[in-house]
Amino acid sequence: MLMISPRMASGMQEKQYTPSLLSFFIYNPKFGPREGEEEKKILFYHPIEIEKNEKIRNVGLCEAIVQFTRTFCPTKPAKSLHTQKNRQFFHEPEENFWMVMIVRNPMVEKPNKDGKPPTVEYQEEEIIDSVYGSVLQQCYSMYKLFNGTFSRAFEAGGVELLTQKLEKFFYRYLQTLHLQSCDLLDVFGGISFFPLDKMTYLKIQSFVNRVEESLSLIKYTAFLYNDQLIWSGLEQEDMRILYKYLTTSLFPRHTEPELAGRDSPLRPEVAGNLLHYGRFLTGPANLKDPDAKFRFPRIFVNTEDSYEELHLIVYKAMSAAVCFMVNSAVDLSREFCEQLDSMVGPHLTLLASDICEQYNVNRRISGPEKEPQFKFIYFNHMNLAEKSTIHMRKTASVSLTSVHPDLMKILGDINCDFARVDEDEEIIVKAMTDYWVVGKKSDQRELYVILNQKNANLIEVNEEVKRLCATQFNNIFFLD
């Protein structure tokens, strides 16, 4: 499969538009079943300025499409609708609650001579369904993490409460969607795990267990280092979205000021004669402040069964961050926070420097040859472990990739191919210039490698990937 991007072939003077959010709405057809009451179905609509009738028309259209496609397959109605100018994504996260996201296709504006209006060319094939479908699902998961389910809110306070919550959440959340930089990683929604030796890991276990024992209010704990997960007391699905929140929103918000030199974390607190670098990332910024507020974000977990509402306390010392989750029915006092700070701060500081030391030792042992010379993305569906040498460090604003978007598009396409079958398979694609893209699927694992070798042939590429597997993935069962 030889791929040449139309974008690369086009001229200099053109203007390129990336995919962008046209509209986003949530509705429930049961809320306004009668004619004339259609507006009641709409629970949230972005952009808000749209005229009422147009909203109703758009919602009606979606409803009709879903209804229509359902006749072909009652269990799997349409997930997306492709049009020339845009693409619509449908998602029914809870029964009868529909979320719709409409994305404008990327386009190229070609100027015309003689003062004629420029020609607009929509690139309707550039958007990958699975990527944006996942983005839409993530919107729901993130909403649910902080607000609980739609139906609970509806049961508690009717449509009024639900729409209030939706507006409050999505108004801000939608601004943080960066649709132009969504890619394969959004499909995976993976978790990056911090590599660690057994002994240090056991020390962390011991730490978590002891804190949970002495501060018995704590129900769950998650431990991260360098924005990578080490331990999660939460179940996998809850951790997945919490991890997303922490690494794309909370941590970047706090590291950016740190990098800028303000609010430096290297200002040790003295607690019980022990220097420590611990501080709260949620809740009180400064414990000593007499006006400090002891309010923490609330999150909802295990919504399928026990439906728990928890305070989310995120506490950080150097590169180690710990999330402590406490039943929200309990009011967290200054005393509790002080106790936590004085108990966890010194211990976590020590642990963080232990981990750092161990990490450096391991890096020295493994040597530079283990450093990735390859650009690859690895994902394991079983534990959501994800590893990418393509993506730069995530920031609050965008996730940067080090490869051309066209190559990312190929990765997405290969992923779609993999999703269609259960069998293990391997796909090798020769992309433009000297790039080769290799996708491998073995059991529940997927590996995507981008190689740039001059005049390489298929056999050489295959050998190269084998070598990568032997060095990077020698401790897992990965068929070649």
Add this chain to the structure above:
Amino acid sequence: MGDEYYLELSENPVQFENASSVNNVFFDEANKQVFAVRSGGATGVVVKGPDDKSSVAFRMDDKGEVKCIKFSLGNKILAVQRTTKSVDFINFIPDYPHLEFSHECKTKNASILGFCWTNWNEIVFVTDQGIEFYQVLPDKRTLKLLKSQSINVNWYMYCPETAVLLLSTTVQGNVLQPFAFKSATMSKMSKFEIELPAVPKPAKLSLSERDIAVATIYDQLYVMYLKHHSRTTNSPGAEVVLYHLPREGTCKKTHMLKLNTTGKFALNVVDNLVVVHHQSSQTSLIYDIKLRESDGNVNVHQPVLPARSINPFKIPLTGPAAAPSQAPVPCELYSSSWSVFQPDIIISASEGYLWYLQVKLQPTLNLLQDKGKLMDFLLRRRDCKMVILSVCSQMLIGGDKGNLSVVATVFDKLNQVYKEYLDAEQAYTAAMESGPSRSSTSYKRPVRTQAVIDQSDMYTHVLSDFTEKKDVKHKFIIAVLMEYIRSLNQFQIPVQHYLYELVIKTLVQHNLFYMLHQFLQYHVLSDSKPLACLLLSLESTYAPAHQLSLDMLKRLSTANDEIVEVLLSKQQVLAALRFIRSVGGHDNVSARKFLDAARQTNNTMLFYTIFRFFEQRNMRLRGNPGFNQGEHCEEHVVFFKETFGENALMKQATA
């Protein structure tokens, strides 16, 4: 309260005829024998030893009052001192004449203070002017002088365990001169001075033998000095000062035991613990000299446990006076008629009993709250295993449940001892393998003491019960198991499979699969074939266990056959073949196994591929695509022909 007595008298005391005007009682510390001498021996001498074998009864002529009477080692020769000038001997060796012979001390004008046997035929006379070391020649009925030393002696003390004789010299008596004896040789050790609380003027004998005891504690010889409270010093109570007496080198004051009270005391050493009996309060204290890390020259020790009386002892009434229905009479403890001997003997001469003092460990559980200290204490005791295990159970299940950091401390202490034993064992094995000739004497097989609590002990007596408890939170159970595994890892002790099994069982019971997954991901549960198989069995309840298991088998690198089996059982025939080819085992695998699996998939194209692969293998190995008889592939050949036609079979290369 009955559970609080941590000291007790041995259940079956040695009984002897009580001391009276006609019956003199002597005790020999070397053989631990009690001599009851009636009427100077004329009406009989009864010797009772610690066991029946060492009991002897005989008569001897009454030649005057007996001052001292002792058998040589093995009851070979009896020595009796009746005067201050000589010692009499009687042969007890069969076939030797049972006649008395006498020996006078060689130093003129010296009077004999006593004597001690250092061997079956070697004896030391201690006189007020020195010592005389003799060999007894029983056949010739004479003594041969081996060595003598003249020195002014106030009193003496002999430690039979180490064959060290301690002499009190100088006017005040506080300079002690030790001698060591060993098969016909006598060596003078360096003398040392006991610091007296006050120096009397004019100088007079100030150190009494009553205040000195010699005993071995933790394989080291100590001289214990009971330093009475004195008004001149500021110390609030009496003290026991321990002087360490090494084989070579100088004697040093090393430990000080604070008694915090005054009065009459007596000392015993039991299980390496110094026991101090206090008569007026009728209680005893115990001290463990290892329980405090040394800081400075002298370690100051407080009692390990609060003062308690010895467990009350009841004397069963026997003899003609006793009616069967009569209740046993309580024995008077701390009686003034008690004599205390080293290391652990208490004798009541007036009642005719000899007891061994014993330490009961079980009561210490409730008396010592600090579990870490308790563990340090218990790990050094002789019969500690079951008590330690019950401490562990108690801290996990019992009412005074310890918190995790206490649990961690206890585990670390246990594993430290465990690891030291494993290391010693390993060093011994290595030394034996490298050739016993070179290191014939330097390596002794390490003794496994009761303090070595291994994983199987913990599993059997503590952890397996604990994990079954319904009223303990599973969070705590898992935390404890992880803490134990952490501790083992910290001491680099390989963790046994059954512990992992326990972790997995507990996690599975509470549906904590994600937790299990994370533990495996970080290799907390070390790879092994049994563990991989256990994981495979979990696949039906937790699908990812399949992947975890395969990964583990892969890492083991000795489990390629198992991997093939797993893949074939999942009908992943091609994957199995590719795997075995990647590890270079495809020339040896059974073709039939793969063909069977391929047939079961009902995928004829797959079957074709597998069949063709093996035809090619046959070709390569034997130059012929056909299968050998031994491979039992006939039915597959038939099926192949039926499905794809005879012509599809690979032809033998003609070229």
